[in-house]
Amino acid sequence: MSSSTQGKSVPVVPRPSATVIVVNSRNEILLVHRNPKSTAFANAHVFPGGNYDKKQDDGQGLPFTAIRELFEETGLLLVHPSSSKIPSNAELDAAREAIHAQKRLFRDFLSQHNLKPYVEGLLPFTRWITPAPLPKRFDTRFYVTFLDEARPAGFSSGDKQERLPTPDGGQEVIEARFLHPAKALEEFYAQRISLFPPQLYLLKTLAEVLQGTQNTAEQRDRVRTLSQGAFGRMVINPRALQDAAAQAEGFSVLTYEGDETRGGSPGRRHRSRVRFGQGGAATQILLERNFDIFTEIEEHAFSQPAKL
Known part of the structure; x- marks a missing residue:
């Protein structure tokens, strides 16, 4: 809730956050299903992301936060296409659990394997700030990226069941899955999934551009045009x-x-x-x-x- 100073309610300061919209070769977007018992975004389908973590992300910037959170929540690792050797699935799983539990730094894991996070592949795609009356507030930078342009490790289509325990024994993400934005909207309108307004807004935006089931150079150019123009710079309160x-x-x-x-x-x-x-x-x-x-x-x- 809001704090109080001399009888006046002071809004909670929004926490810096980052979210990434991952688009694969079939124009499908990666969504994660939040645990119904989660303290934030309970039971909703959202894009992978989370809060800036000073310990993990110090000096790295919010695109780095987005890539780290994507790895923690879904197991999908986005590294620069010049990366030559990707760790094994067993190494990825062990690192993911250790990073999530704050027992290992993401940047140390990347350095050990000579991996460079593909931060330059994340395109700004609006910024949203939670309204002041709410007790939990986020200042979230949304990014969009194309999976084929990175050197991804992890799954790139379909569904993946995830029950990754948080340090306190809870569970943040129930599952992750790729689906076309039009399909995600269809499921929302049929009340099979729930969304928050920013996710609906960006899914509708991308559904209008990413038509069909094959990602094209023209579609990527149109998304880049949005990112580099007034749309990508929008700060929405x-x-x-x-x-x-x-x-x-x-x-x-x-x-x-x-x-x-x-x-x-x-x-x-x-x-x-x-x-x-x-x-x-x-x-x-x-x-x-x-x-x-x-x-x-x-x-x-x-x-x-x-x-x-």
Whole structure:
């Protein structure tokens, strides 16, 4: 919850975090299923990622955090394509467990095997900051990467069951699986999986670009265009909007920068109608975005520093 200073509520400072959207050759995206009993993102499907860890990540930057968390949560290791020899599965499994338990540094493991994390392959793909009223807040950098451009170790398609114990004996991730963003959206709309608004937002964005079941150079170029343009630079601070009609239907309305209520032009919609379930994950999300994300983002609406 928020702390208090002289009777005033002070918002919790968001924790720096990093998440990576891994795209394989079949335009499938890697999602992990969080444990229903987890203290954060319970039972939701999310992209692999987690908090910056000073011990593990000191001096490395958030792309390094994203690669480390990807390895810990799924067993998938992204290293530079120039890497010549990949450790055996047994070595990877042992290192993953030791790193997750803070008994070994990820960078030491990489150094031992002359591996370079493929940080340059991670493309910025928006930044989201948890709203101030919530007790757990994250300042999350989202990245997207193409699996075929790295030297991956670990699984690259299909499903993988994971029950990796955390240091306190809990379990963070139940399973990891690759599926097309359109398929993930289909499962969400059928209420077979739950998502959070940022994941829905980015899945819809990628579903519009990564059409079909073969990843093409043209599709990768379009994703890079988004990353290098105004879209990739967007810092989104969701803010609740009082909407009696939506509330009567059981929805909350979250507005984003660039909405007509958040610095955008009249009639500009950049918001979501959300029906939240248990644990904070959404059971229904209706994204309203009536502008072209390649050419019509009004950057002036995003020019102010994000308020923490």
